[in-house]
Amino acid sequence: MAHSPETISAFRYGFGLGQHQPTATPENLIAQLHAADTITQAYPTFGFDAAVAQFSEFARLTKAEKSGDAQAGQQRQQARKDMRKIQEDALRHVFFRAMYSPNQFRERLVHFWLNHFTVSAKNARLSLLVIPFVEEAIRPHIASNFTTLLTQATLHPAMLDYLDQSASIGPNSIAGRRRDRGLNENLARELLELHTLGVNGAYTQTDVRQLAELLTGLRTGRQGMIYQRQWAEPGTEQILGKTYGGDRPQLAHIHEFLDDLARRADTATHITRKLAVHFFSDNPPQDLLAHMASTYRVSGGDLMQVYGAMLTNKHSFSAIGAKVRTPFEYVVSGLRALGITSTEAENYSSRHFRRDITLPMRLMGQVMFRPAGPDGWPEDASAWITPSNLAGRLQWAMQITRATGRSQSLDPRLFLTQALGDLASKQTRFAASNAANRQEALALILASPEFNRR
Structure with missing residues (x-):
């Protein structure tokens, strides 16, 4: 059964159906980024x-x-x-x-x-x-442009602190010779492996080492990112077949490298594939991938053009449900579907916010802003659809309908459409209509396979 563009758009490109539901067209979705x-x-x-x-x-x-x-x-x-x-x-x-x-x-x-x-x-x-x-x-x-996003993310104090860049000192720098300390390769490795070229990208351990030397000098201070030349490795570095740096290290050399890195073909492939995997499926259509990667390369990494290629492709409003919502997506979508008003949400006490939001998310397998490693939260369904995580979702569905008072005020027949649009399966409709009470019916809708996927 084909589903409406409004439903597909809400699930694929947003946090589900709710009171703020934009018109479901590629033009409108792009316009959101201009607003x-x-x-x-x-x-x-x-x-x-x-x-x-x-x-x-x-x-x-x-x-x-x-x-x-x-x-x-x-x-x-x-x-x-x-x-x-x-x-x-x-x-x-x-x-x-x-x-x-x-x-x-x-x-x-x-x-x-x-x-x-x-x-x-x-x-x-x-x-x-x-x-x-x-x-x-x-x-x-x-x-x-991806160059701008990459540069801002790489040089932000949070990234430098997270990947211990301040502990990286050029061995032959003034500070390195004085302190007998050396490189930390964390930022260099993740920059190539996760943020741009991908695990299978065309780089070597030598590239990682040379990049780590180029990045020395980057540190954090009270004013943000600082570049300390006395900590930077002097001389040139050969990275991905090109020479960077010089006898007098400069922050501009790092900017030059990041710009080149953002424009590489492997980066185009890796970034556009990650976008397609996130919004479509773990195995996106090859023509979609090719179109997005080509748009990235031709535009020099213009993200608006890349999004446009994704949204105007013939697959942009294809069948949904191949992806599983993360706990954050699930909880936000559930609150939107239940029609929780901004006044209600803003009046939530700290205790109730922890009870109804952050602690249940922990039971579902996600603690906000604390993924286990630099590769972030996983995209594959198997990471989220486990017995314990599913139990956490069902428990939250029962709890939140009661805590918000919706188990007394919301008709399950109306909630089916409010939460799922035209996605509700016969099985979900049957389960909801045969629930023991209204709270159970609402919870079954929130816990349904259709609602847990996007």
């Missing part, structure tokens, strides 16, 4: 400067407490609460943006690129830096 990003004004977060101020004050008080300052100990506890509060408020606003933005395609792209350029909150400092990374490196640049 003003007003949802960020409604739900602001914070940037790098605010994060550094919070963490620096906490670190200062920690040091003072260790030196025996009793008053500093009390202030440190308050500083810890302040850090948690700013993070929690920002996390809530991340959810609200996804739930209420009329530009659903933009929100999906933000989370796609955030996962592509993974920065995991593996410590207290990074827990504060992830949000600025989204706000400064990712969100403003998703409709730009």
Whole structure:
């Protein structure tokens, strides 16, 4: 059975059906990326400067407490609460943006690129830096050229901290000779393997080593990314068949390399395939892949043209359901389907937000901003469709219908269309109509295979 473009668009390119449902055309989806990003004004977060101020004050008080300052100990506890509060408020606003933005395609792209350029909150400092990374490196640049997005993500303090770039010193640099320290290859390796060329890209370990030398000098400071020439490896580097650098290292040499890297054919193939896998299936149609990769190469990595190639291809409104929603996508889509108003969401207490959102997501297998490694959250269905994760989804479906009061106010027959449009199968309709009560019926719809997929 063919499904309506509205339903396909909502599931493939957005966070499901809801009160902000744009017209389902390629032109409208592209127009969303041209529109003003007003949802960020409604739900602001914070940037790098605010994060550094919070963490620096906490670190200062920690040091003072260790030196025996009793008053500093009390202030440190308050500083810890302040850090948690700013993070929690920002996390809530991340959810609200996804739930209420009329530009659903933009929100999906933000989370796609955030996962592509993974920065995991593996410590207290990074827990504060992830949000600025989204706000400064990712969100403003998703409709730009891939060179710009790649450069912003690579040189952001969050990425440099996450991949321990500040620990990388040119062995023959002034600092390297003085401190007898050497390279850290983390950023170089992930830059080639994950962010651009792909695991099967045409690069060698020598390229990784030479790139690591080129990247020395990149560090983080209170003002953000800094380039310290005395830490940078002098001389030229041979990377992917081209010479970069010189006796006097410069940040411009790194920019030059990133621009070249973004334009390589392997990068075009890897990036466009990841987009197609995310929005279509784990094995996208070959003609779609070829069209997107060709558009990338010809345009020099113009992301708007790449999105246009994806959205205007004959497969753009083909059958959906090949992908499984991540827990974040599932929860946001569930809240949208239930018709949770912005007033209701904004009045949620911290305790209720943790009870109904973040803790259930943990049971489903996802802790926000904390993927296990730099490759981010997995795309394949097997990672999410496990007995324990499915149990977490069913438990949440029962819990959220009761907690939001929808089990008393929402007619399951109406909710079938509200949540699934014309996707509801005979089996789901039968199960919902034969449920023991209204809450069970609503939960069965949320737990249905159709709702868990996109």
